[in-house]
Amino acid sequence: MNILGVRNLSRHYGGLAAVNDVFLDVAHGEVRAIIGPNGAGKTTLVGMISGRITPSNGQIEFHDKDITRTSSWSRVLLGIVYTFQVPSIYRALTCYENVALAAQRKHVSEKVVSAAVKKSLMRVGLANDLQRLAGVLPHGHQRLLEVAMALALSPQLLILDEPTQGLAPSEIAAFCELVRDVSRSATVLLIEHNLKVVMQLASRITVMDQGSILTEGTPLEIEQHPAVRRVYLGH
Numbered sequence: 001m002n003i004l005g006v007r008n009l010s011r012h013y014g015g016l017a018a019v020n021d022v023f024l025d026v027a028h029g030e031v032r033a034i035i036g037p038n039g040a041g042k043t044t045l046v047g048m049i050s051g052r053i054t055p056s057n058g059q060i061e062f063h064d065k066d067i068t069r070t071s072s073w074s075r076v077l078l079g080i081v082y083t084f085q086v087p088s089i090y091r092a093l094t095c096y097e098n099v100a101l102a103a104q105r106k107h108v109s110e111k112v113v114s115a116a117v118k119k120s121l122m123r124v125g126l127a128n129d130l131q132r133l134a135g136v137l138p139h140g141h142q143r144l145l146e147v148a149m150a151l152a153l154s155p156q157l158l159i160l161d162e163p164t165q166g167l168a169p170s171e172i173a174a175f176c177e178l179v180r181d182v183s184r185s186a187t188v189l190l191i192e193h194n195l196k197v198v199m200q201l202a203s204r205i206t207v208m209d210q211g212s213i214l215t216e217g218t219p220l221e222i223e224q225h226p227a228v229r230r231v232y233l234g235h
């Protein structure tokens with residue numbers, strides 16, 4: 001069963017096709033990685049899926065319902081949650097307050113918000129940092145805080161855009177563990193440059209190049225694909 005379906009999706013900027021006629025099906029419960037060189041169109045594609053970027057053409061379906069014209073805010077309520085390439089936390093607020101701001105978008109009751117905040121911070125390993133200011137956290141922990149903010153919105157489809165960027169190797173291992181944990185309750189769409197992380201986590205990989213999908217397959221298939229080796233790995 002597919003949670004996400006993308007049909008004929010394009011986004012043009014003047015004469016440039018940032019995303020060009022893309023078809024994509026993501027099955028419920030998958031960890032789907034999207035890889036490709038800089039400028040391939042990955043961020044534009046997930047921007048359209050999350051509703052931040054308006055498509056020039058095409059359709060997006062979530063649980064077989066057309067959401068192409070649904071606002072990004074309504075998509076969050078449906079369960080499509082996107083974390084940004086750049087940590088988008090409030091540095092002068094505590095971890096608790098940051099996650100509460102996210103949780104309040106979905107939940108009204110203070111009790112439910114509080115429970116969601118604590119549970120989300122516990123899942124990412126920041127349970128002891130509730131009252132710490134987000135701005136003083138190490139960079140890797142700020143990224144975890146951002147994931148906690150996303151988890152507090154109870155995502156069905158969690159879109160992570162380059163989540164391991166700037167993380168130390170020890171933090172990357174913990175992050176992979178977290179994504180595995182999240183994938184037990186949500187489908188994950190992961191844009192990631194670190195191929196080791198991709199190969200470890202993804203059930204399937206979609207390779208983009210110049211706005212189009214070059215190929216798609218299991219990690220093993222992608223690793224052995226000659227065009228992928230040439231275009232993406234450079235050999």
Ligand code: ATP
Nearest residue numbers: 013016017018036037038039040041042043044045
């Ligand atoms: P990266 O890995 O560097 O993040 P990407 O695969 O996410 O790259 P996009 O950011 O989606 O690629 O960009 C795809 C193409 O569209 C690039 O050529 C980019 O310069 C162009 N582009 C993206 N956003 C805009 C915009 N708002 N206006 C004009 N061109 C844009």
